[in-house]
Structure formats: C-alpha cells, structure tokens
Amino acid sequence: MTTKQGMMSVADAAELIGSGRPLCIAGDEAALRRLPAGNWIGGTIPYFMGKGGGxxxxxxxxxxxxxxxADAPRLRLCDADALPQLCRAAPEHGYSILILPAFSDCHLAFARNAPNYEEMYLKPLVGWVAGVHLDDLGRAQPQVVLGSSGEFSATQAVVMDVPLPPEKFARVDIVNPFRPGDGARIVFAETGLAAGDCRIDGRPGNLAEHLAASGADGRLPLVADYCGAPVNVSIKGIDRAAGRVDFYAPVFPELEYRLAAPLADPLAAFRAALPPPGTAISFACNCILNFLYLELEGQRTGEVGGPMSFGEIGYQLLNQTLVYLTVEG
Structure with missing residues (x-):
C-alpha cells in the first residue's frame, strides 16, 4: 500500500516538518507541543493504528x-459560526481535512448541522475528532493545532484545504461492517444527540425503555440508510430512569433506524470490509470505539493506519467506522 503515513518519534516528525511538506499529525498534547511550527495541522489523541497494530x-x-x-494547501482555524461556510470555502477541485476538538461547540454544531451545510457532499471532506487518553477524561481538554502559527485550540476546528491537479480527484470511502438488524424500526421526530420518545414499529414508545427491556447490547450502534450508505449512531449511555439514550453522533428525523445485527466475529467482519491490499490511501482514521470493542491493541486492521479518534468525518460525523480518502486519476 502506498500509504504516506506512519508512527514516528517527535524528533523524526520535527525533521519532516522542517522539509516544508504539508502534514496532518495526531498525538498526545505533550508530544504535539514539542513540535516546531510549520506547514501542518494536528489534533490530540494517544490511540493509533500503526504498522504493528493498535x-x-x-x-x-x-x-x-x-x-x-496542485498548489500549497491552505491551513486555517474555524469557529462554530464559520463552519456552515466550510465547504463553500474549500477548493473547487480538491478536498479538505477537518479536525474538531471533542465536546466543543464546533464538535456539537458540526454533528447536528453538517448535512445542511452549503455544498456539503459536493466537495470531499474527511477528518476526525480530537480526544484525550480515557484516563484523562474530565481533566484534559481535546485540542487541535494550527501548525503554521503553533496555536492550540480547544474551541475551534482546524482545516487543511488541499487543491488537486485537474487530472486527479479525491474519493471518500468508509468501512462499516454493521448492517441493520431485524429488530424494531425506530423513527425520531427531531435531530438530537439524545432521545427518549420516538416511534417504535409505528407506535409511540421510549427508546431507553425499549433497549433496556429488550436486553440490547449497547456496543451495537443504531444503523440507518443515509442515501444508500449504512451509517452508525453509537450509543453513549442508556438512562432508563430518565427515559433517555445519549449518542456519540446525532440521530435525524424521519429516517428509519434499527439496532445493528450482531456479528459472529466482529474483528473478522471488520477486516473483511477493509480496502484491498495495495490501495493508495492518502488519509485514514478509525474510531476509538472500534479500538475498545474490537480489542485492537496489538491487532492489525490490514494495511490501514491512522489515529483512533473520538469520531470520524466522512462528510458528516460518523461513529464505529473507518474513513479513508484516496486520490485517483
């Protein structure tokens, strides 16, 4: 695989930054703060898929x-109010890499509203949600980095706009082994990162009560058909007393969701869905939930490497998914 990426020491990364080549870098905050300014963007995360495994x-x-x-990529910070113009400001021919700090207003605004952004789905957009070590939740803030200035931000997103030569084009793909199961059909009335009341098989019901009563496996996401692609909404928690289910990505109204069908061998199913060996991947990221639920530490996911993020961006926010971008032509 002609994958222009990999794990390396801070010293080696600093040397690569010194070459002036445009880079996207993921690492623990302390490691990123040791890097020099340069032509790069980054985000905090200490979980990875390397050549030797997770x-x-x-x-x-x-x-x-x-x-x-084709031309030098443009690097920029972007606050929540500017996100709706994200794709409009992107190259007419190229793609953009977006990194969002988890739990920020940018993260929540993008999660809820990205499908409605102007020119969304017309210009390739990939990226990930920066996070922290799970032991540091509540103590450390996820951060993004604008390498050209050395600025760290827990409130803004960082973007790299990459213009391509006219003969080349970018393609975004996702790896998602989950498919809707044969359980109840669930429809929500509004967009949200949490839900309670909904329609279950056409009747009014409560999602928390339904999942708890049916003994649902909370590691399985809800899955819906988004214009032909199965898209996951991962379950963050079920509060039966409050009648509420919290999600890692939003549900949208009028789509029909079902709990994912269980996989006999989840890791084998995930590996079977990976791109074939030799695929020239220009960018990739995977999900922290896959890292945890599939027990990926020390396990390889084919030849695909990258950060294991708090959310993946393949146009919109995704969960329990691997996103990759190829440049073809």
Whole structure:
C-alpha cells in the first residue's frame, strides 16, 4: 500500500516538518507541543493504528504526508459560526481535512448541522475528532493545532484545504461492517444527540425503555440508510430512569433506524470490509470505539493506519467506522 503515513518519534516528525511538506499529525498534547511550527495541522489523541497494530502512546505521533496537491494547501482555524461556510470555502477541485476538538461547540454544531451545510457532499471532506487518553477524561481538554502559527485550540476546528491537479480527484470511502438488524424500526421526530420518545414499529414508545427491556447490547450502534450508505449512531449511555439514550453522533428525523445485527466475529467482519491490499490511501482514521470493542491493541486492521479518534468525518460525523480518502486519476 502506498500509504504516506506512519508512527514516528517527535524528533523524526520535527525533521519532516522542517522539509516544508504539508502534514496532518495526531498525538498526545505533550508530544504535539514539542513540535516546531510549520506547514501542518494536528489534533490530540494517544490511540493509533500503526504498522504493528493498535497501540497507545504518549511519546510517538502519527504523521500523514499530504501529497498530490496542485498548489500549497491552505491551513486555517474555524469557529462554530464559520463552519456552515466550510465547504463553500474549500477548493473547487480538491478536498479538505477537518479536525474538531471533542465536546466543543464546533464538535456539537458540526454533528447536528453538517448535512445542511452549503455544498456539503459536493466537495470531499474527511477528518476526525480530537480526544484525550480515557484516563484523562474530565481533566484534559481535546485540542487541535494550527501548525503554521503553533496555536492550540480547544474551541475551534482546524482545516487543511488541499487543491488537486485537474487530472486527479479525491474519493471518500468508509468501512462499516454493521448492517441493520431485524429488530424494531425506530423513527425520531427531531435531530438530537439524545432521545427518549420516538416511534417504535409505528407506535409511540421510549427508546431507553425499549433497549433496556429488550436486553440490547449497547456496543451495537443504531444503523440507518443515509442515501444508500449504512451509517452508525453509537450509543453513549442508556438512562432508563430518565427515559433517555445519549449518542456519540446525532440521530435525524424521519429516517428509519434499527439496532445493528450482531456479528459472529466482529474483528473478522471488520477486516473483511477493509480496502484491498495495495490501495493508495492518502488519509485514514478509525474510531476509538472500534479500538475498545474490537480489542485492537496489538491487532492489525490490514494495511490501514491512522489515529483512533473520538469520531470520524466522512462528510458528516460518523461513529464505529473507518474513513479513508484516496486520490485517483
């Protein structure tokens, strides 16, 4: 696989930054703060998929070299109010990489509203949600980095706009082994990162009560058909007393969701859905939930590497999914 990415030491990453090549870097905050300013964007996360398998590291960083560009990529910070113009400001011919700090207004605004952004789905958009070590939840803030200025932000998103030569084009793909099961059909009345009341098989019901009473496996996501693609909404928690289910990504009204069908061998199913060996991947990220639920530490996911994030971006926010981008032509 011609994958221009990999795990490396801070010293090696600093040397690569010195070459002036555009880079996307993931790493623990302390590691990222040791990097020099340069032509890069980044985000905090200590979970990765490397050549030897899944790993947790506060010392190493994961670097993706951004190639094939026609002109120098543009790096920028973007606050929540500017996100609706994200795609409109993107290159007419190219793609954008977006990193959002988890739990920020940018993260929530993008999760809820991205499908309605102007020119969304017309211009390729990939990226991920920066996070922290799970032991540091509540103590450390996820951050993104604008490498050109060395600025860290827990409130803004960072974007790299990559213009491509006219003969090349970017393609976004997702790896998602989950498919809707044969259980109840669930329809919501409004967009939200939490839900209670809904329609279950056409009748009024409460999702928390339904999932608890049916003994649902909370590791399985809800799945719906988004214009032909199965898209997951992962369950963060079920509060039966409050009658509420919290999600890692929003549900949308009038779509029909079902709990995912159980997988006999989840890791084998995930590996079977990976791109074939030799695929020239320009960018990839995976989900922290896959890292945890599939027990990926020390396990390889084919030849695909990258950060294990708090959410993946394949146009809109995704969960329990691997996102990758190829440049073809």
């Amino acid at each position: 790993l947790v590291s506060r010392e190493q960083v994961h670097v993706t070299v951004v190639g094939d560009h």
